[in-house]
Structures are given as structure tokens and as C-alpha cells.
Amino acid sequence: MAAAEVPVPSEHFTQIKEQNLKPGDLDEEKEEGGVQRMEAQEGAVEAEAAPCQLLDAAGLQNDQPELSLWVPAESDRRVLTLQTVHLTPQDVHLQGLGWLSVPRSGEFPVMIPQEECFLPLPSVLWLQPEPQPDSQHCVTISIPEELYQPEPLELMHFHLLQQSVPAAEQDQELTPSLGENAALTKFEDDEKDRLLPEAEPDAKGGERLLFVEVTRNDEGKDEAVLTISHLSLQDQQGQAASEQTSAPGAETTKPPRGVRGKTRTFQCDACPFTSSKFSTFTRHVKIHNDERPHLCHLCLKAFRTVTLLRNHVNTHTGTRPYKCGDCDMAFVTSGELVRHRRYKHTHEKPFKCSICKYASVEASKLKRHIRSHTGERPFQCCQCTYASKDTYKLKRHMRTHSGEKPYECPTCHARFTQSGTMKIHVAQKHGENVPRHECPHCATIIARKSDLRVHLRNLHSPSPEEIKCRYCPAGFHERYALLQHQRTHKDEKKFKCKQCDYACKQERCLKAHMRIHTGEKPFSCLACDKHFRQKQLLTVHLRKFHDPSFVPDEHLCLKCGKGFSRWSNLQRHRKKCDPEQLAAARKGSSTEQAMEEGPGWDNGIATQASDTGKCPGKPASSENLDDGLTCEMIFNMMDK
DNA sequence: TCTCCCGTCGCCCTCTGCTGGACGATC
DNA sequence: AGATCGTCCAGCAGAGGGCGACGGGAGA
Numbered sequence: 001m002a003a004a005e006v007p008v009p010s011e012h013f014t015q016i017k018e019q020n021l022k023p024g025d026l027d028e029e030k031e032e033g034g035v036q037r038m039e040a041q042e043g044a045v046e047a048e049a050a051p052c053q054l055l056d057a058a059g060l061q062n063d064q065p066e067l068s069l070w071v072p073a074e075s076d077r078r079v080l081t082l083q084t085v086h087l088t089p090q091d092v093h094l095q096g097l098g099w100l101s102v103p104r105s106g107e108f109p110v111m112i113p114q115e116e117c118f119l120p121l122p123s124v125l126w127l128q129p130e131p132q133p134d135s136q137h138c139v140t141i142s143i144p145e146e147l148y149q150p151e152p153l154e155l156m157h158f159h160l161l162q163q164s165v166p167a168a169e170q171d172q173e174l175t176p177s178l179g180e181n182a183a184l185t186k187f188e189d190d191e192k193d194r195l196l197p198e199a200e201p202d203a204k205g206g207e208r209l210l211f212v213e214v215t216r217n218d219e220g221k222d223e224a225v226l227t228i229s230h231l232s233l234q235d236q237q238g239q240a241a242s243e244q245t246s247a248p249g250a251e252t253t254k255p256p257r258g259v260r261g262k263t264r265t266f267q268c269d270a271c272p273f274t275s276s277k278f279s280t281f282t283r284h285v286k287i288h289n290d291e292r293p294h295l296c297h298l299c300l301k302a303f304r305t306v307t308l309l310r311n312h313v314n315t316h317t318g319t320r321p322y323k324c325g326d327c328d329m330a331f332v333t334s335g336e337l338v339r340h341r342r343y344k345h346t347h348e349k350p351f352k353c354s355i356c357k358y359a360s361v362e363a364s365k366l367k368r369h370i371r372s373h374t375g376e377r378p379f380q381c382c383q384c385t386y387a388s389k390d391t392y393k394l395k396r397h398m399r400t401h402s403g404e405k406p407y408e409c410p411t412c413h414a415r416f417t418q419s420g421t422m423k424i425h426v427a428q429k430h431g432e433n434v435p436r437h438e439c440p441h442c443a444t445i446i447a448r449k450s451d452l453r454v455h456l457r458n459l460h461s462p463s464p465e466e467i468k469c470r471y472c473p474a475g476f477h478e479r480y481a482l483l484q485h486q487r488t489h490k491d492e493k494k495f496k497c498k499q500c501d502y503a504c505k506q507e508r509c510l511k512a513h514m515r516i517h518t519g520e521k522p523f524s525c526l527a528c529d530k531h532f533r534q535k536q537l538l539t540v541h542l543r544k545f546h547d548p549s550f551v552p553d554e555h556l557c558l559k560c561g562k563g564f565s566r567w568s569n570l571q572r573h574r575k576k577c578d579p580e581q582l583a584a585a586r587k588g589s590s591t592e593q594a595m596e597e598g599p600g601w602d603n604g605i606a607t608q609a610s611d612t613g614k615c616p617g618k619p620a621s622s623e624n625l626d627d628g629l630t631c632e633m634i635f636n637m638m639d640k
Numbered sequence: 641t642c643t644c645c646c647g648t649c650g651c652c653c654t655c656t657g658c659t660g661g662a663c664g665a666t667c
Numbered sequence: 668a669g670a671t672c673g674t675c676c677a678g679c680a681g682a683g684g685g686c687g688a689c690g691g692g693a694g695a
Contacts, residue, residue: 273691279641280691335646336686343685360681364648365683372682386680392651404685414677416683420654421677428676444674450657451674458673483672575664625692 424448442480459483 238550266281275281294309303309311332314320320330322337326345331337342348342361349359351366355373360366368390371377377387379394382402388394397417399405405415407422411430416422428447436445437452441460445450459480466475467482476482501518515521521531523538526547534539 152670189672230681271662277692280693283641284691296659305690332687333646334644336688338646340686360646361685364650367648371684389681390650392653393682395651398679417678418680420656421679423654425677446673447675450659451676453657521686 074154132459213630242397261580266276268281273281273284275284288583294306296303296309296313314332320332322332322334324331324337324340324345326341329337329340329344331340339361345526347572349361351361351363352359353366353369354372358366358369360369371389377389379388379391381387381394381401383398386394386397388397399417405417407416407419408414409422409426409430411426414422414425417427437449437453437456438445439460443455444452444455446455452498460478461481463477467479468475468479469482469485476485497513497517499514515533521533523532524530525532525538525546529544530541533543
């Protein structure tokens with residue numbers, strides 16, 4: 001950073017002072033200079049921990065707030081420690097204690113314009129680092145209010161990590177560090193508590209950090225913008241450390257609190273991540289910004305790390321260095337190969353459920369499985385009450401709201417919400433080997449296994465109570481057995497005429513038959529005054545003789561092309577003209593077979609059905625009525 | 641700082657099973 | 668003609684397998 005003129009304010013509410021100074025020692029320590037003091041402390045600063053350690057104000061024997069700048073002179077690292085003081089107008093009396101005074105040369109002053117002194121944090125810090133008094137620097141601090149708005153008199157500490165910046169290169173103090181723009185700011189609640197006894201302690205009982213990212217300010221050559229976000233610093237030693245740091249008088253000889261003999265955990269404020277290793281922590285923090293400096297030269301896709309880029313490039317080149325020895329699969333990483341082998345070859349399942357026998361290759365699968373025991377459903381649908389155990393089921397469920405049907409049958413283009421549904425459709429509608437499921441109890445063939453289960457439940461599950469036959473006193477505990485039994489009553493002609501030997505299976509047939517004895521013909525043709533015993537016969541008459549649009553069906557012989565108005569006549573003809581075709585037709589059609597086998601077929605329903613345009617689908621019975629029709633033929637014909 | 645290894649997340653898939661409407665057969 | 672029942676069928680959800688990708692721990 002180039003030198004800049006520092007507009008030193010005429011009046012200050014803050015001052016620079018070195019860490020661990022007692023207010024009473026103020027003048028003496030100012031004379032010592034910050035650099036010397038920090039060099040004396042360097043040995044206590046551990047390599048990993050140093051950047052994040054707080055040089056706190058615990059050593060202050062009074063509770064006076066302070067603002068200090070600490071510049072340790074490491075060979076390859078510069079740590080700036082800022083403490084800010086937020087004062088209210090009522091604190092003006094502190095000026096009389098020497099706390100609020102214009103910083104003197106050589107004290108690493110941080111100068112805050114007076115008009116900004118009441119802000120929670122100064123928006124601009126003017127730095128005057130040693131050893132060149134003329135080389136003055138300005139740091140602009142951009143602090144979103146939603147991130148931080150401390151109370152007045154709140155004590156804060158800044159640690160700005162400027163790595164790989166030789167101390168001599170003061171002119172470039174911030175500039176070269178912009179690429180390594182990780183910095184850390186820490187706020188200690190115990191300090192806050194001490195200064196503000198009425199303040200509520202942090203809920204986590206730990207320390208809070210502000211993570212500071214330093215970026216170049218385009219408008220100011222010598223300015224850097226510090227973007228600050230919250231972090232938490234958990235003190236793993238808790239109370240003991242707190243007690244230690246609270247002991248007055250030891251601060252000047254001890255390293256800064258948290259530097260020695262303590263294990264720190266860095267917690268990211270943007271996510272729950274914690275790490276005890278600062279380098280891991282800083283690497284993690286980068287995932288929260290969009291910086292992806294590593295570009296794929298083939299597709300220009302950007303990646304955060306070289307490793308990610310390399311793996312990506314491998315997908316372009318097809319490079320999969322880890323090949324499975326048992327199959328043709330190959331993978332980009334060794335871990336993928338190990339997992340693949342567990343799934344496909346070794347079947348090693350290290351993650352076992354403690355409730356059932358389930359075991360899985362991956363822990364995440366066990367975690368998902370456990371939800372089937374606990375009933376946990378973390379993924380809630382935003383449009384209904386449904387909640388899912390995993391994200392995919394929720395996504396699949398959402399199709400029920402959107403109406404999306406992403407799966408299309410390649411043959412008939414019917415669309416389906418799930419691939420499995422389409423697969424079954426294709427297999428059963430368009431497949432050659434249609435799956436069939438045979439009932440083990442009654443040899444019923446059912447297309448779907450789930451329907452076979454319904455069949456078994458409805459027909460073959462034993463009933464605790466005996467089910468009575470509707471025709472006789474017999475009783476059964478299985479519905480299928482009952483139905484089989486009742487079919488034995490099917491051919492019984494239970495309805496018998498009292499005046500003749502006529503008997504039939506249906507009561508309505510008997511009613512129609514009785515009109516033979518009564519002579520009743522209640523159905524009259526309004527056009528020609530003919531009367532019929534059955535409504536169906538009147539209908540046939542009306543169509544045949546009084547409907548101008550009526551066209552009688554013509555049944556053609558495929559052998560000679562001769563036409564017949566009646567189906568039965570065609571059948572009789574085919575016996576003579578084309579017996580082979582007739583035999584083939586019999587084999588392929590149970591209907592035709594029934595036509596041939598049914599008693600009275602030639603004279604019965606086939607004749608009438610062909611005349612009326614109805615297809616005779618059922619065999620005729622021997623219940624002959626007038627006009628050559630049987631009662632059941634008529635009813636069956638009308639049902640059709 | 642880089643790299644390897646490993647754990648985890650997320651996505652997609654299949655298999656499975658239940659449900660209810662449609663439709664035909666039967667009563 | 669209407670009711671009932673069985674089968675077909677699509678819709679939908681539960682459970683689990685498999686793998687790509689990402690991120691962290693640990694060590695070089």
C-alpha cells in the first residue's frame with residue numbers, strides 16, 4: 001500500500017496503545033513502542049494459533065475501553081491487532097485519564113475521524129505503521145449493520161492477518177495481502193461481560209469472532225475494504241481459562257490469553273462448521289464465497305481448488321485411474337473404487353442398524369434407514385402436509401402438485417410420473433414376455449403381483465366367521481371356496497313352471513315364460529299393431545320393419561365371398577365350403593366354439609343376434625321361447 | 641500449501657407395495 | 668337395471684442401492 005496523507009483529526013476519542021498495558025502504565029508503555037513489545041511476545045505465539053489469538057485487554061486493571069494497534073514483526077507474517085473503543089458522550093471524562101488523546105508518533109496510531117467516533121465501529125481506520133512515519137495507511141472497514149451493531153462501550157479486538165508481508169515492506173503492507181484476504185477479528189464476550197456487567201453472556205458460552213476479509217478498494221489506492229462476518233470461538237477449556245485470564249497482574253508476563261495451553265475451536269458463522277486448525281478453517285471459509293480461480297481450459301467451468309479442477313478435467317478426458325479388478329468399472333478417486341467394490345463385490349457393510357438387521361455400505365444410508373424406525377420426516381412439502389424422509393421422495397412427491405410426468409412410453413407416448421410405473425406399462429402393454437403371477441391356491445393368473453396380493457387377501461384369506469351359501473345351508477371360511485361352491489348351484493334351474501316342465505335359472509325368465517300360459521302380450525307395435533310377449537322382441541321388430549336406416553349385417557364367407565344375413569347360416573355354409581378355416585376359428589375363439597356347441601345355436605340367438613346387429617357373445621340355453629329365442633338369449637342380448 | 645484418503649451429501653435409480661378408479665363379469 | 672365383485676391399471680410412496688461430487692482431516 002502506498003503512503004498516503006493522513007488527515008489527522010484534531011480531536012480523538014480513541015487512541016492507540018499496546019496490548020496488555022495497564023492504564024497506569026500508559027505513558028511508560030507508549031514510550032516502549034509496540035514493535036518491541038510484540039517481539040517480546042512472539043515466542044509465545046504458536047504458528048497455527050497466533051493469527052487468531054487475541055491480545056486481550058484482560059490485563060487492564062480498570063475497565064477502561066481502549067483502541068490499540070499491535071504490529072508484531074514476524075519475518076513472513078504481519079499481525080495487526082486492533083482494539084476499538086466505542087464511547088458515548090458521557091465518556092469524555094476519559095480524556096482526562098489520558099485514554100482519549102491524539103496518538104503520538106511511533107505508537108502505531110489508529111486514527112478515527114471524530115464524526116465517526118460514535119459508530120459501533122469506525123468506518124475508516126487510519127494506520128500509521130512504523131518504521132516510516134511518513135508512510136501512513138488507511139483501512140476502510142465496511143461493516144454491515146445486520147452483522148454487527150455493538151453496544152456503546154463494547155470492547156473489541158481486531159487481528160488482521162497479513163501473511164507473507166515482510167515487515168520492511170510497509171508501503172505494500174496491505175496490497176500484497178489482498179490476495180490472501182483472510183483476516184480474523186475477535187470479540188470476547190468475557191470482556192464484554194466485564195465491561196458491561198449487565199450484558200447477557202453468549203448463549204454458547206464461548207467467544208465470538210468476526211471474520212474479516214480484506215479486499216482492495218477500487219476507489220482508494222491505499223484503502224482496503226474489510227468485510228466482516230460473525231464467527232464463534234469456542235473456548236474448550238471453558239471456565240478454567242476464564243479464571244486464569246481474570247487474574248490481574250499476570251498479563252504482562254503471560255502470553256495473550258488463548259495462545260498457550262489452550263485448544264481453540266474455530267466455528268464458522270455461516271454454517272455449523274468448526275475446526276481446531278486455523279488453516280482448515282480458512283480453507284473452509286472460502287467455500288462461502290464465490291471465488292473459483294481454477295478454470296477448466298476445456299469448458300471454462302471454474303473451481304475452487306486444483307483438486308476439484310483436476311477431477312473435473314478427468315471427466316472430459318475420461319481419465320479414471322482407479323480401475324476395478326473384478327469388473328470394467330473405473331473411477332476418478334480411490335474412494336469411489338473402494339465403495340464400488342463394497343457394493344458390488346465384497347459386500348462389506350460396516351454400518352449396522354442396532355434395531356434391525358439392516359447394514360449398509362455407507363453411513364448416510366444407515367442414517368436414512370434409521371428414519372424408518374424413528375419416523376422422522378425432515379423434508380416438509382410446502383404445499384401439503386406430506387413430509388418425506390429424504391429429499392428425493394419429496395422431489396418425487398412434488399410432481400403430484402406440479403402435474404409433471406417426465407417419463408414417456410416410447411411406443412404409445414403415454415406419460416408417467418415415475419419411471420417404475422412406465423416400466424410396468426411398457427412390459428404389460430408392449431412387451432413380449434408379459435409377466436404373469438399365478439395364484440398358488442386357485443391357479444388364477446394375474447398380471448401384477450400387487451393385484452395377486454389383493455386376490456389372495458380377498459379370496460384366500462381365512463375368515464374367522466363362516467360364510468353361508470346363498471343357495472344352501474353350506475358354510476365356508478374361505479371366500480374362494482364359497483364361490484366355487486355357489487357355482488355348483490349355477491346350472492341349477494331353480495325356477496320351475498307350475499304349469500309345465502319348464503325350468504330356468506333366472507326368475508325374470510320364468511316371468512316371461514308364464515306369459516305363454518296367460519297369453520299376455522303387453523308390448524305392442526304402434527306402427528303395425530303387432531303384439532309381443534317381450535319388450536326385446538318388440539324392439540327387434542321395430543328396427544327390422546320400421547327403421548329406414550336399418551341395415552342388416554352381412555356375414556361373408558372368407559373362402560368364397562358369399563354373403564349371409566344370418567350368422568348361423570354362414571356357419572352352416574362354412575362347414576361345407578371351408579372346414580379348415582372353421583376349425584381354426586373354433587380354436588381361436590371360445591365364442592365361436594360356444595356357438596357351435598351351444599344347443600339350438602343355429603336356430604337360436606345366433607340368428608336373432610345377426611339380424612339385430614348384436615354380436616352373440618354367449619351360448620344359448622335351451623329355454624326356447626317364441627320366435628326361436630330363449631329367455632336368457634334375449635336378456636343376454638339386451639345386456640350387450 | 642498441497643495431496644491423499646475418507647466421510648458425507650445429493651441425486652437418480654430400482655424394487656416393492658398399497659390405493660383407488662375403470663371396466664367387465666356376474667348375480 | 669343396479670349392485671357386487673374381480674382384475675386391470677396408473678398413481679403414489681417406502682425402502683434401499685449405486686455413484687458423482689464435495690469438503691474436511693491429516694500428513695507430506
